[in-house]
Amino acid sequence: MSAGAPPVVTEIARPWWDALARGEVAVQSCSSCAGWVFYPRPFCPSCGGRDLAWRTVDPAATLYTWTVAEAPVSPHFAHLHRPVLAVAELGIGVRVPTTLVHADPDDVRIGMALTPVFDAGTYPGFTLLRYRPA
Amino acid sequence: MDSRPGAGDRPPLRARLVGAAEYPARRFSQAPTATTLEQAADLVLLALADAGLTLADLDGLSVRGVYVSDQFLPATVAEYLGVRLRFGDAPDLGGATAAGMVWRAGAAIERGVADVVVCVYPGNYPPPAPDGDWRSFGASSYLPGSPQAEFEIPLGHLGQNVPYALIAQRYAHERGYDPRAMARLVVQQRRNACANPAAITFGQPVTEDDVLASRMIAPPLRLLEIVRPVRGGAAVVLASPAVAARTRSRPVELAGYGEGIATKSPHWARDLLDVPLREAAATAFAMAGVGPADVDAAQVYDCYTIAVLLALEAAGFCPAGEGMEFLRTRGFGPGGDFPLNTNGGQLGFGQAGGAGGMTHVVEGYRQAAGRCGHRQVPGCGTVFVSGNGGVMSEQVALVLRAAA
Numbered sequence: 001m002s003a004g005a006p007p008v009v010t011e012i013a014r015p016w017w018d019a020l021a022r023g024e025v026a027v028q029s030c031s032s033c034a035g036w037v038f039y040p041r042p043f044c045p046s047c048g049g050r051d052l053a054w055r056t057v058d059p060a061a062t063l064y065t066w067t068v069a070e071a072p073v074s075p076h077f078a079h080l081h082r083p084v085l086a087v088a089e090l091g092i093g094v095r096v097p098t099t100l101v102h103a104d105p106d107d108v109r110i111g112m113a114l115t116p117v118f119d120a121g122t123y124p125g126f127t128l129l130r131y132r133p134a
Numbered sequence: 135m136d137s138r139p140g141a142g143d144r145p146p147l148r149a150r151l152v153g154a155a156e157y158p159a160r161r162f163s164q165a166p167t168a169t170t171l172e173q174a175a176d177l178v179l180l181a182l183a184d185a186g187l188t189l190a191d192l193d194g195l196s197v198r199g200v201y202v203s204d205q206f207l208p209a210t211v212a213e214y215l216g217v218r219l220r221f222g223d224a225p226d227l228g229g230a231t232a233a234g235m236v237w238r239a240g241a242a243i244e245r246g247v248a249d250v251v252v253c254v255y256p257g258n259y260p261p262p263a264p265d266g267d268w269r270s271f272g273a274s275s276y277l278p279g280s281p282q283a284e285f286e287i288p289l290g291h292l293g294q295n296v297p298y299a300l301i302a303q304r305y306a307h308e309r310g311y312d313p314r315a316m317a318r319l320v321v322q323q324r325r326n327a328c329a330n331p332a333a334i335t336f337g338q339p340v341t342e343d344d345v346l347a348s349r350m351i352a353p354p355l356r357l358l359e360i361v362r363p364v365r366g367g368a369a370v371v372l373a374s375p376a377v378a379a380r381t382r383s384r385p386v387e388l389a390g391y392g393e394g395i396a397t398k399s400p401h402w403a404r405d406l407l408d409v410p411l412r413e414a415a416a417t418a419f420a421m422a423g424v425g426p427a428d429v430d431a432a433q434v435y436d437c438y439t440i441a442v443l444l445a446l447e448a449a450g451f452c453p454a455g456e457g458m459e460f461l462r463t464r465g466f467g468p469g470g471d472f473p474l475n476t477n478g479g480q481l482g483f484g485q486a487g488g489a490g491g492m493t494h495v496v497e498g499y500r501q502a503a504g505r506c507g508h509r510q511v512p513g514c515g516t517v518f519v520s521g522n523g524g525v526m527s528e529q530v531a532l533v534l535r536a537a538a
């Protein structure tokens with residue numbers, strides 16, 4: 001069993017991955033309703049608008065929810081010891097599935113401030129957006 | 135003019151549930167070796183016989199869990215049974231599939247498309263996928279183009295335990311959490327299972343301390359708060375009122391039904407606690423002309439304790455945020471003030487794959503039909519049944535009522 005599972009990238013989301021590789025976070029913005037769109041799509045699920053533009057945003061986040069995989073989520077991730085799985089909420093309101101690194105589960109609290117960690121070491125050719133307590 | 139059955143001054147022509155069959159839960163090592171196609175046919179025949187009907191009466195099939203093919207399931211089973219059908223279906227609603235089968239079959243009967251439909255789900259699991267195969271991630275899709283394959287699975291967000299735990303943690307933050315209340319739910323359902331010899335935990339009651347001492351899987355969820363996979367399988371028979379009049383047992387009216395679908399993964403829900411069972415139950419209750427307070431028993435899909443908690447709130451059995459108090463104070467046995475998952479639910483019976491949802495339908499039917507023997511809820515006229523697919527993704531509500 002190979003470790004992990006690299007992202008299966010779609011063309012529409014390429015700017016997300018390119019931004020992460022630069023150490024930035026970019027999210028689509030809708031010109032019709034000014035809403036933010038994530039994950040990437042060719043349209044805005046809030047208003048149906050199709051005029052979207054990628055914008056670099058502040059990657060700082062707060063913790064929306066979290067847990068610890070005390071039992072492996074699948075054989076692909078069995079090599080990880082108690083990974084802290086989380087959903088981070090960016091300042092713009094967009095939420096991203098992520099993991100917390102350098103976090104003691106006993107100290108994790110919903111609403112806590114998070115600092116981005118650009119992880120280029122897990123999957124060759126990809127940078128993942130992880131977080132650590134601020 | 136509104137031509138819906140029951141609308142205006144037309145009398146309701148609701149389909150009836152008239153029979154059921156259910157295999158006892160089995161450990162994997164003790165499961166029958168029959169193919170899932172053989173089991174589907176066997177369950178159809180058993181359910182028809184339970185209703186006092188025969189294959190000659192059958193003109194509709196709703197079928198899932200037959201792993202001899204990825205497609206053409208209704209025709210595959212029809213051919214095997216040697217019948218010609220007027221209605222075939224294979225809904226894709228995860229754990230809500232069984233309840234979804236029932237209302238679709240009922241709607242087909244109400245419109246005169248078919249007269250007798252069997253909904254059948256052999257309770258096995260698909261064969262294990264080889265390493266590297268996209269199916270090796272189970273219910274999470276690693277196929278190209280899947281948002282899960284791009285934004286969830288690479289970070290380890292997959293399976294069921296973690297997503298349900300993410301919801302439970304958020305619930306704790308917004309509405310408060312009481313592990314002992316959740317444990318009490320498990321204790322009561324396991325007690326109910328001790329009145330059901332078909333349950334995998336028959337004869338194995340647990341205490342609140344047992345639950346709280348069981349292994350942490352994904353905080354706050356512990357092992358005994360999570361269903362245990364078993365082998366099984368079940369089927370129910372629906373019929374038109376005219377056919378129901380000549381069946382063996384007291385028919386049960388499919389009085390109301392509704393469905394709600396939102397996000398495949400809870401990560402993308404705007405509000406993790408506002409689950410689509412809210413719309414499903416509201417539709418079902420309105421159709422049946424009753425409310426949550428009129429229910430004599432509830433069979434609530436219980437893959438996890440948190441799923442039950444959210445379902446009780448979403449369906450309106452208690453206000454949002456008061457679910458823990460509900461779990462702390464109500465009695466869930468057949469003689470309690472809120473009979474809940476009277477066969478043990480899946481937490482007590484075991485989860486026979488996708489047939490797990492059928493467990494709730496079968497028990498709901500049997501309770502409303504007065505066929506539950508020593509675990510019968512006295513005077514049980516109206517039963518609520520829910521289904522839950524994915525991670526609060528696809529949800530169905532049924533209201534069953536003893537037919538006049």
Ligand SMILES: [Zn+2]
Nearest residue numbers: 030033044047
């Ligand atoms: Zn928009």
